[in-house]
Amino acid sequence: MAARLSSAQDYESLVDQYDTWMFDCDGVLWQGSNPVDGAMDVLQILRHRGKRVIFVTNNASQSRKSYKKKFDKLGLEVHVDEIYGSAYASAVYISTVMKLPKDKKVFVIGMSGIEEELTEEGVSYIGGTDPADNTLEPFSLSNFTLDTSVGAVLCGLDTSINYTKLSKAYQYLTRNPVCEFLATNTDSTYPAAGGTLIGAGSISAPLAFAVGKEPLCIGKPAKTMLDCIQAKVHFDPKKTIMVGDRLNTDILFGQQGGLATLLVLTGITKEIEITGPSPSPIVPDYVTASIGDLRAVGKQ
Numbered sequence: 001m002a003a004r005l006s007s008a009q010d011y012e013s014l015v016d017q018y019d020t021w022m023f024d025c026d027g028v029l030w031q032g033s034n035p036v037d038g039a040m041d042v043l044q045i046l047r048h049r050g051k052r053v054i055f056v057t058n059n060a061s062q063s064r065k066s067y068k069k070k071f072d073k074l075g076l077e078v079h080v081d082e083i084y085g086s087a088y089a090s091a092v093y094i095s096t097v098m099k100l101p102k103d104k105k106v107f108v109i110g111m112s113g114i115e116e117e118l119t120e121e122g123v124s125y126i127g128g129t130d131p132a133d134n135t136l137e138p139f140s141l142s143n144f145t146l147d148t149s150v151g152a153v154l155c156g157l158d159t160s161i162n163y164t165k166l167s168k169a170y171q172y173l174t175r176n177p178v179c180e181f182l183a184t185n186t187d188s189t190y191p192a193a194g195g196t197l198i199g200a201g202s203i204s205a206p207l208a209f210a211v212g213k214e215p216l217c218i219g220k221p222a223k224t225m226l227d228c229i230q231a232k233v234h235f236d237p238k239k240t241i242m243v244g245d246r247l248n249t250d251i252l253f254g255q256q257g258g259l260a261t262l263l264v265l266t267g268i269t270k271e272i273e274i275t276g277p278s279p280s281p282i283v284p285d286y287v288t289a290s291i292g293d294l295r296a297v298g299k300q
């Protein structure tokens with residue numbers, strides 16, 4: 001049963017217990033361009049209390065450098081090595097785990113975040129924001145030439161998804177038997193300003209259906225993201241807490257990594273999913289309405 005936090009003492013005790021705080025972004029710190037009330041204050045308080053703060057987002061639409069600019073605009077000084085996104089984790093996976101040969105490239109369904117992180121990791125790609133692929137014209141095989149150097153398809157959130165992109169990815173995945181099928185993350189939806197939008201998982205789903213197999217998911221809850229963090233940051237899992245809004249990504253990620261977990265209700269998960277009548281089998285250690293609730297703790 002999750003412990004529902006409510007008093008200043010509850011929050012004070014939570015802050016005392018953990019040295020490293022890993023924060024999901026969409027639905028925890030902000031909904032789209034709207035910051036969650038008090039979130040930036042709480043991050044400042046945690047830092048003032050000597051806590052390590054790390055950001056772990058499945059949102060692959062932006063790179064770590066782009067997220068740093070978003071934090072700058074919100075008035076929080078953040079170092080790029082405090083930000084871990086699924087676009088970054090995917091680029092690292094392709095370059096250091098898959099070890100995609102340098103003469104091979106990735107076909108991307110996704111946005112600039114993926115392109116920037118692949119480039120940063122020295123991985124070549126086609127597709128993505130290429131104007132030739134961002135079209136509503138019918139796709140014809142007579143106008144398509146398979147690029148035999150494509151060794152992987154990487155699919156992430158793409159708000160300009162279309163039939164051409166899906167058709168090209170389908171060709172690479174079915175005509176090259178060794179082409180890897182990767183997804184930055186498989187979140188079905190995500191919290192945006194004013195409501196909920198379909199997420200990366202709902203972008204790769206039609207491709208998975210057509211190809212007849214699921215992609216390898218690199219983002220939360222997969223351990224790849226934690227491996228990326230551990231490669232750069234030393235932390236003690238027993239003194240680390242993961243704060244998220246989605247049970248089947250953030251909370252499961254924390255549990256599988258041996259971390260404590262705090263669920264907030266400012267994003268995807270609604271209270272009824274944890275209280276019942278048919279509660280989720282994924283049970284966070286702690287629950288609170290919003291990360292802003294932690295303003296109750298002092299700065300001392």
Ligand SMILES: O=C(O)[C@H](O)[C@H](O)COP(=O)(O)O
Nearest residue numbers: 025026057058059187199200
């Ligand atoms: O890709 C998506 O579906 C969303 O951008 C993703 O779900 C949000 O990422 P978060 O910061 O909540 O991990």
Ligand SMILES: [Mg+2]
Nearest residue numbers: 024026027245
């Ligand atoms: Mg989230």
